[in-house]
Amino acid sequence: MADSKLQVLFDQVVDRNPGEAEFHQAVREVFDSLAPVVAKHPEYTDAAVLQRLCEPERQIIFRVPWTDDRGDVRINRGFRVEFNSALGPYKGGLRFHPSVYLGIVKFLGFEQIFKNALTGLPIGGGKGGSDFDPKGRSDAEVMRFCQSFMTELYRHIGEYTDVPAGDIGVGGREIGYLFGQYKRITNRYESGMLTGKGLTWGGSQVRREATGYGTVFFVEQMLSAAGDSFDGKRVVVSGSGNVAIYAMEKVAQLGGTVVAFSDSSGYVVEEAGIDLATLKEVKEVQRGRAADYVERRPDAAMGSGGSIWDVPADIALPCATQNELDEAEARVLVRNGCRIVAEGANMPTTPAAVRVLADAGVLFAPGKAANAGGVATSALEMQQNASRDSWTFEYTEERLEEIMRGIHDRCLATADEYGLPGDYAAGANIAGFTHVADAMLALGVI
Ligand code: GLU
Numbered sequence: 001m002a003d004s005k006l007q008v009l010f011d012q013v014v015d016r017n018p019g020e021a022e023f024h025q026a027v028r029e030v031f032d033s034l035a036p037v038v039a040k041h042p043e044y045t046d047a048a049v050l051q052r053l054c055e056p057e058r059q060i061i062f063r064v065p066w067t068d069d070r071g072d073v074r075i076n077r078g079f080r081v082e083f084n085s086a087l088g089p090y091k092g093g094l095r096f097h098p099s100v101y102l103g104i105v106k107f108l109g110f111e112q113i114f115k116n117a118l119t120g121l122p123i124g125g126g127k128g129g130s131d132f133d134p135k136g137r138s139d140a141e142v143m144r145f146c147q148s149f150m151t152e153l154y155r156h157i158g159e160y161t162d163v164p165a166g167d168i169g170v171g172g173r174e175i176g177y178l179f180g181q182y183k184r185i186t187n188r189y190e191s192g193m194l195t196g197k198g199l200t201w202g203g204s205q206v207r208r209e210a211t212g213y214g215t216v217f218f219v220e221q222m223l224s225a226a227g228d229s230f231d232g233k234r235v236v237v238s239g240s241g242n243v244a245i246y247a248m249e250k251v252a253q254l255g256g257t258v259v260a261f262s263d264s265s266g267y268v269v270e271e272a273g274i275d276l277a278t279l280k281e282v283k284e285v286q287r288g289r290a291a292d293y294v295e296r297r298p299d300a301a302m303g304s305g306g307s308i309w310d311v312p313a314d315i316a317l318p319c320a321t322q323n324e325l326d327e328a329e330a331r332v333l334v335r336n337g338c339r340i341v342a343e344g345a346n347m348p349t350t351p352a353a354v355r356v357l358a359d360a361g362v363l364f365a366p367g368k369a370a371n372a373g374g375v376a377t378s379a380l381e382m383q384q385n386a387s388r389d390s391w392t393f394e395y396t397e398e399r400l401e402e403i404m405r406g407i408h409d410r411c412l413a414t415a416d417e418y419g420l421p422g423d424y425a426a427g428a429n430i431a432g433f434t435h436v437a438d439a440m441l442a443l444g445v446i
Contacts, residue, residue: 001028003035005045013054020103022322026110026347027054029366033429036418041434047445049437056109057090058082061102062152064130066145069138077101078149080128082162083109086439089160090126091116091375093167093196096145096174098133105129107322108167111346112375114432115368118407121379126162128153134169146177154182159192159385165378166196168321171242172208176201191385195378204381206396207374212246213397214373214404215317215344215365220254221408222340222363222424230254236313238262239320240283240290243344243371247317249276260303260311262320265289267308270300312336319344327352334360343367354425369407369428376403 001007013027031050038045064076079102082090092112095104105127113125130149134142157164166175175196183189197203206213216230223229233256237244240263248258257273263283268274268290278296282288294300309316309329316338318325322345325333330353333341341357342365343349349357349364357364377400384390391399411427414434420426 001031003038006031006035006038006050009050009054012051016055017103017106020106022107022347023103023110025351026107029347029351029425030110030114030429030433033426034433037430037433041437043441044437047441049440052440052445053084053113053436054110056081056083056106057085058156059102060153060156064132064145064149064152066141066148068141076130076132076145078128078130078152079105080153080156080162080164081105081109081126082156083125083127084113084436085124086436086443087117088122088124090162091123091165091378092125092127093129093165094170094174094178095127095129095167096132096134096169097129098131100129100131104322108346111368113436114429115372116375117432117435118369118410118428119372119376119379119403120406120410120435121376121403123163123375123379126164127167128164129167129170132169134174139173142174143177146174147181150178150181151185154185157182157193159190159382163192163378163382164194165375166242168241172196172198192382195381197381202381202385204377204384204396205391205393206400207377207381208242209246209249210377210400211243211371211374212248212319212344213250214376214400215243215247215319215342215370216250216254217373217401217404218365218370218408219315219317219340219342221405222342222365225408225412226363230256233257233314234259234312235315235317236260236308236311237317237319237344238267238308238324238348239318239345240279241320243374244317244319245276245280245283247319247344248274248279251317252276256315259313260308261290262303262308263290265291267303267311268293268300269303269311270297272299274300306332309333313338315340315342317342317344318348320348321345322347323350324348325353326350327356329353330356333357334362338362341365342370344371346371358423363422364425366425366428368432369411369424372407373400373404376400
């Protein structure tokens with residue numbers, strides 16, 4: 001790290017949080033942008049804003065016992081890290097995936113602070129989840145798990161306290177079971193305590209589409225700032241979950257062609273464009289695999305060898321998971337003429353890959369800016385719940401587009417202000433940080 005004071009603070013974070021590599025990576029990535037900010041604002045250092053930001057306000061770890069369909073008792077670990085509430089109630093999703101441990105939840109919670117600040121909406125940062133693997137589990141097992149998870153979590157959350165939502169492994173089905181159990185335990189129809197709800201019971205139009213759509217709206221702004229558009233662009237989207245599917249849908253609506261997607265079993269190439277109706281049927285209804293898509297589409301094929309990043313594209317949208325695009329793969333993207341990489345997932349590009357892209361002049365949009373549309377629309381869902389109202393699809397989508405434009409412009413303006421034109425990553429880190437840091441100063445040492 002170039003700045004020695006920041007290096008000392010970073011070393012303290014590593015010492016205080018041993019073995020949490022993803023959390024260290026997320027902190028380092030933010031600190032790397034902050035040297036000019038702390039130099040200009042000694043008041044942040046005087047009030048120990050950075051040290052306080054890196055220490056979650058509250059960390060909850062709990063046992064989640066449940067019974068599988070054979071009658072065997074299973075134990076998982078549940079987490080909720082309430083990271084920062086300077087701007088509003090803690091807000092962020094729940095991830096159910098076997099890789100989840102405290103370090104993953106803290107990296108996601110830390111990112112969420114700045115992402116949520118960038119939206120300009122009144123939401124703090126938090127994240128949670130469990131090492132439970134919903135893959136291959138029956139609906140009844142998922143329901144029993146969710147009910148057990150909420151039986152502990154309910155005492156820590158609420159519409160003014162902490163508002164969870166989905167993330168990897170947590171979609172509409174899980175949110176339904178979680179909301180049902182909260183309602184039952186508390187005897188309150190408290191719609192605003194959870195977002196991503198179904199449309200007939202307090203959910204918002206566009207929330208399902210929001211993260212993917214938002215990422216593509218962000219890229220549309222990047223293209224337009226460069227005097228270009230999606231028209232005729234080849235796009236590769238990794239993943240095939242909620243973020244990826246709706247990113248693909250918006251790319252197609254704006255005139256681009258998505259030629260490849262992936263899942264944990266491999267990647268699929270279809271030169272004429274991925275067929276979304278088939279993909280939605282395979283992934284959202286059948287909960288199937290990439291091969292099930294290929295089976296139904298005669299012109300599609302599983303990619304052979306390498307990774308999805310070998311498929312030539314003008315625009316790459318990593319929408320699967322953290323650290324899925326490494327240095328070697330970034331080199332391949334550059335060699336194939338890729339012009340834009342925008343993160344639909346959280347921290348999918350490794351730090352070394354980000355450097356390769358920057359050195360080659362590839363425009364790079366970090367997740368905390370480019371994927372903020374999901375949480376922003378969650379905040380719109382909270383607004384609708386608070387006013388007992390529901391908005392149309394068109395109006396909600398307009399609001400989302402406006403928010404993404406705002407984030408894009410804020411990133412660029414901040415990068416300009418600090419003499420780093422076009423550096424979206426620095427712009428996002430600095431704009432997100434100063435927004436939350438100023439609120440923390442105003443609220444005193446708490
Ligand atoms: N999990 C999403 C994210 O990474 C959405 C969180 C939310 O809607 O609260 O931002």
